[in-house]
Amino acid sequence: MLALRLARSSHPLVQLRRLFVAAAAGGTGFLLLSTVGHAAGHPTTAADSLVRLLWCAAPLAATAQLAVSVARTDPAARLPRGMAAAGLGPVRLTLFAASTTAVSCVLGIVLALLVFLRLRGKLGGSAAGIGADLLGAGHPVPLIGALLLLSVVPLTAAAATAVSLRPRRPRRQAVAAGPRAGTAAPSGLPWGIALTAAGLAIEAYAGRGVGAPGGLLSLPGRLIGSPPGVLAGWALSAFGLVLAGPGLVHVCGLLLCTGRPGALRLLSGRMLQEESHRVGRPLGVLCAVASAVCAAVQVHQSSASRPFGPLTAIGTAVVLGCVTASALAAALESRSARVHTMSALRRLGASASVLHRAAALRALALVLVLGPLTWAVAELATMPLLA
Incomplete structure (x- = not known):
């Protein structure tokens, strides 16, 4: 009840x-x-x-x-x-x-x-x-x-x-001393880059001749003839992007803090570094799905005889809707987690406009870093399929 x-x-x-x-x-x-x-x-x-x-x-x-x-x-x-x-x-x-x-x-x-x-x-x-x-x-x-x-x-x-959501034992927090102490960088970035590169290499090897007439990669609704090597390469590169997501978000925060940042850049960069463990993985999933969808659309546009099937549209809508909503939910969770920090900044004299500009700067940094990376992975994935 x-x-x-x-x-x-x-x-x-x-x-x-x-x-x-x-x-x-x-x-x-x-x-x-x-x-x-x-x-x-x-x-x-x-x-x-x-x-x-x-x-x-x-x-x-x-x-x-x-x-x-x-x-x-x-x-x-x-x-x-x-x-x-x-x-x-x-x-x-x-x-x-x-x-x-x-x-x-x-x-x-x-x-x-x-x-x-x-x-x-x-x-x-x-x-x-x-x-x-x-x-x-x-x-x-x-x-x-x-x-x-x-x-x-x-x-x-x-x-x-x-x-x-299972109960976990609280981890011992190391007492950080000094002004340089901050959030530890995620450790999955090198492994994620390596897996993405390996997946693209496997796809390049297995995708030779797939773009020929009659050999186009198939998706749900047009499933016959899907090369297993290409699908395995896509899956491996997608897993690499997911694994590298927290590290990429942390790198965005580091870039904002490079040089001699002002208060706005420093605040945005530190927040991104703090939130990298929470929002990095959903953003990595979103980038992986977006790159796969872009690659699939480019491949299927090269042949009018293999249109998307109705089940492809349903599956794509489900996956894109889920990963986008998951990223928004992670952003909402992150906002709820830093509510005390925002209250403290307001008490210290930070105006609402400054906090809004900091949020916009964080979003801009993520778009400028993750957007070109997603596009590059999609382009590299389609090259062997269209050759």
Whole structure:
């Protein structure tokens, strides 16, 4: 009852973020159901159906990331003392967050199931368009298997939320002495650069001849003939960008503090260094997805005979929406974490305009560093595919 009352009395913005999770889960669930429908309608092409199922891993991971980001920004997660007084200790608070995430995902899954059945003509009317071809309309679908496959979405999101918000022992903070003490730099930047370079090299080796007529890289809805080496290279370079994200944000802060910075540059740079561990990973994911989407669009524009399929549009919308919302949620979490710092600066005489200019300067620094890097990775990824 307490969990239900907390969910019902949440702020409208909190409810909106949970609806985003439900929408992402619904899109991912619809893609999973489409693989079941395709397998039922095309029993002789099991390999194609398996590839379609493997493509659902990206929307599933993006949905889990969004669920974790939304759970971390939940006001209840930032009030451990008050929740403990109400009977929700650290463990129960984690279970409450995981259960709330699961309920949101189940809501989206139910809507996806209704849409799937409607397009297949099971809820009245006749199947047409996407339902007649890609969803295997007219062929029976194993209900138990479909429900088991759909359960992967809420279980994955709930497990990721529980792992992210699990109770941790407080780390001993080393007492920093002197004015030069600051946040330690993330250690993943060299490894991230190395993995990105290795992924691009693998893609360059495996992508020779892919851009030839009839050999264009395929995506969901046009899955036959996707070279495994190219996909592995893309995945490795994307993982490298994600791993390098915190280090890149920390480098942005260092660049703002180089030379003889004024108060505005110094404040912006120190904040970026402090926030690099929190916002770096979601920004790295956003850069990885943006580079992959740009590369895929450039490759597919080179041949009019291989347009994007309808499932590609759904999967791309789910992934882009999830990673963008996760980055915004991380920024909101970072803003909530530095509220005491902002209050202290206001008490010291800093005006609101100065704080707004500092935020704009931080955003500009991130765009100037991460934007060209994302574009460069996308261009390097498309070169062997268009050769």
